[in-house]
Amino acid sequence: MRYELTDRATIEYLLNEQGFHFSKNLGQNFIIDPEVCPRIARKSGISKDCGVIEIGPGIGVLTAQLCELAGKVVSIEVDKKLLPVLDKTLADFDNSKIIYGDVLKTDLDKLIDEEFGEGRVCVCANLPYYITTPIIMRLLTATKKIDSITVMVQKEAADRLCAEVGSRNSGAITAAVNYYSEAEKLFDVGKSSFYPSPKVDSSVIRLNLRKEPPVKVSDEKLFFSVIKAAFGQRRKTALNSLSSGLGMPKSDIASALTKCGFEPTVRAETMTLEDFAALTDALSGK
Ligand code: SAM
Numbered sequence: 001m002r003y004e005l006t007d008r009a010t011i012e013y014l015l016n017e018q019g020f021h022f023s024k025n026l027g028q029n030f031i032i033d034p035e036v037c038p039r040i041a042r043k044s045g046i047s048k049d050c051g052v053i054e055i056g057p058g059i060g061v062l063t064a065q066l067c068e069l070a071g072k073v074v075s076i077e078v079d080k081k082l083l084p085v086l087d088k089t090l091a092d093f094d095n096s097k098i099i100y101g102d103v104l105k106t107d108l109d110k111l112i113d114e115e116f117g118e119g120r121v122c123v124c125a126n127l128p129y130y131i132t133t134p135i136i137m138r139l140l141t142a143t144k145k146i147d148s149i150t151v152m153v154q155k156e157a158a159d160r161l162c163a164e165v166g167s168r169n170s171g172a173i174t175a176a177v178n179y180y181s182e183a184e185k186l187f188d189v190g191k192s193s194f195y196p197s198p199k200v201d202s203s204v205i206r207l208n209l210r211k212e213p214p215v216k217v218s219d220e221k222l223f224f225s226v227i228k229a230a231f232g233q234r235r236k237t238a239l240n241s242l243s244s245g246l247g248m249p250k251s252d253i254a255s256a257l258t259k260c261g262f263e264p265t266v267r268a269e270t271m272t273l274e275d276f277a278a279l280t281d282a283l284s285g286k
Contacts, residue, residue, distance in 0.1 A: 003089050005061040006034040008195060014059060014089065020081045022196055027128030028079070030058045033193035040204055041065035043186050044124040044150035051116035053146075055103045055125040055135060058082060060089040060096075066124055067093040074115050076103045104134055109143040121145055126152040129200070133173050136161065140180040140209070149181070149207040158185055158203035166272040172231040176224065178273060179214070181207035215277040223280045230268035230276070238268045248283075256282035 004010045011030065022028045031037055040062060046052055048071050057063040057075035059082065066073045072095045077083065083100060090096045097115070099106070112121050123139055123146055132153050139149050153161065162183040163169035177183050189202040217223045229245025230238045239257060243250045254264055259282045260275065271279075 002064075002092060005059055005064065005089060006032045006037075008032060011059060011195060014085050018081050018084055020085070023079065025130070026079055027056075027130045028058065029194040029196060029198045031061050031126060031193060032195045033189070036189055036193050037062045037065040039187070040124065040126070040150060040152065041069050043204065043206065044122055045148060045206075046070045046122050046124065050120045050122055050147075051112075053108070053111070053121065053123045053125075055123070055151075056128050057086060057098065058126070060086050062124070062126055063090060063096060064093065067096050070122075071095065071119065072097070072116065074099060074111065076101055076106055078102045104131065104138060107142075108138070109145065112143055112145045116145075120147050122147050123149040123151070125150075129154045129157070129198075132157050136173065136207075137176060140176065140207075146209055148209060150186070150204065151207075152189060152202050152204045155188060155201040155203045158205045161207075162205055166270055166275070168269055170269050171234075172227050175227045175231075175273060175276060177207060181209045183207050215273045217277050218281055219284055222284055223276060226280050226283065227268075227276050230271065234269075237264070238262075238266050238271065239264055241268065246283075253283070 003014065046066065046069050050070050052066050052070040052073045054063055054066060054073055054075040057077050063073060063075050074097045076099045078101060080100060083098060086098050127135055139146060159169055160171050160174055161177050162185045163174045165175050165178045184206050186204040186206055189204065191197045191201060225246065226242065229242050232245040233241045239250060239253055242253045256279060257264060257266060260278045
């Protein structure tokens with residue numbers, strides 16, 4: 001039996017049966033606009049030769065659309081109360097598997113090996129917004145086996161994730177996203193497309209993972225520490241932020257900045273990935 005998963009009465013019936021109450025803490029806002037999930041699934045570029053990881057299936061409204069297009073869909077859900085609901089709503093699909101757990105504690109590399117083997121793997125999800133950055137960082141760094149990440153996030157987060165590095169809207173996450181992927185904003189989704197309706201607007205973005213980073217970095221760990229420290233205190237100059245964030249004397253930072261041709265007043269949001277790479281080399285004495 002197929003349930004109308006964008007219909008409020010159906011949603012309430014399915015959830016009430018399990019004594020389910022929406023949790024703000026778990027970012028539970030389910031999609032009720034019938035056009036949104038098919039659009040996300042289409043734009044994610046998945047096909048029958050592709051395995052999909054979904055984070056937070058909720059009652060399975062996006063999952064069902066993904067199952068129509070993909071070879072296999074593995075969805076990770078942390079709320080136990082939703083599992084019996086998903087058993088019902090996805091009963092018709094033999095290519096859906098639900099894993100109970102916290103995505104931030106899941107070994108994604110192992111999951112991909114076990115569930116998809118060597119095939120192409122994409123991520124597609126309406127993310128729980130309260131952990132957008134840690135999820136994105138984990139997807140970008142925990143495995144090299146993901147092809148693309150198509151996710152709905154809060155609109156402001158989308159603007160930051162898809163900003164150009166070196167522009168006013170950029171932050172440490174922008175630099176990381178750009179290092180690992182090419183980011184594009186796909187479309188906006190208004191508050192009324194969700195139940196319950198959230199306070200913020202949303203956007204769907206797609207990150208296409210790069211085969212090689214766009215800049216050569218001699219010490220990747222230091223590179224990301226430099227970026228994190230540089231953006232650590234947004235209203236300060238890079239010199240002050242780097243000195244306190246890295247615990248290094250200002251004089252050392254100042255001479256590294258000068259060596260790279262920067263003014264001492266330079267700010268992190270004007271620096272490009274190439275700039276951060278050069279600064280990392282200068283700080284490590286290379
Ligand atoms: N995919 C559904 C939709 O679009 O209607 C639900 C999306 S809702 C924004 C986020 C979902 O993520 C919820 O089902 C929530 O329980 C789940 N979730 C929250 N934190 C999680 C975590 N750490 N790991 C896995 N799932 C999580």
